[in-house]
Amino acid sequence: MKKAFFGLVLVFASSAVFAADAPATPKKEPLCRACHGPNGAAPIAPNYPKLNGQNKEYLISSLKAYKAGDRKGGLAAAMVGQAKGLTDADIEELAAYYAAQK
Numbered sequence: 001m002k003k004a005f006f007g008l009v010l011v012f013a014s015s016a017v018f019a020a021d022a023p024a025t026p027k028k029e030p031l032c033r034a035c036h037g038p039n040g041a042a043p044i045a046p047n048y049p050k051l052n053g054q055n056k057e058y059l060i061s062s063l064k065a066y067k068a069g070d071r072k073g074g075l076a077a078a079m080v081g082q083a084k085g086l087t088d089a090d091i092e093e094l095a096a097y098y099a100a101q102k
């Protein structure tokens with residue numbers, strides 16, 4: 001009985017931690033949704049990338065590379081204009097959000 005109770009406490013405690021970790025939807029997310037889809041999980045074309053569950057550090061470095069004009073070729077032109085409008089704080093917020101999406 002004691003063991004079962006302890007297990008339950010653990011389940012509640014860990015779900016509370018996950019809920020606290022889930023970042024709020026960034027205010028610029030609707031711009032990204034237009035191409036990358038809801039939660040970044042359903043891009044509008046098969047040659048557009050999914051963003052959900054991607055590593056936060058990778059998302060940050062990609063967005064900064066587009067913004068700086070260092071990431072070119074392929075479909076990068078579609079992203080450069082998007083990234084130029086983002087501040088470092090926007091990038092941080094969007095990267096944390098997409099990294100946390102399933």
Ligand code: HEC
Pocket residue numbers: 028029031032033034035036047048049050051059062063071073074075076077078079082083086094
């Ligand atoms: C007009 C359509 C469009 C919009 C709007 C758009 N993206 Fe993209 N995004 C793309 C395409 C296409 C690529 C692939 C570019 C390439 O080949 O480098 C891409 C690539 C990316 C990548 C790199 C993914 C990887 O796996 O390397 C990130 C990160 C990203 N977009 C984030 C965003 C964020 C955040 C927003 C909103 C601020 C956004 N995008 C808005 C079309 C778009």
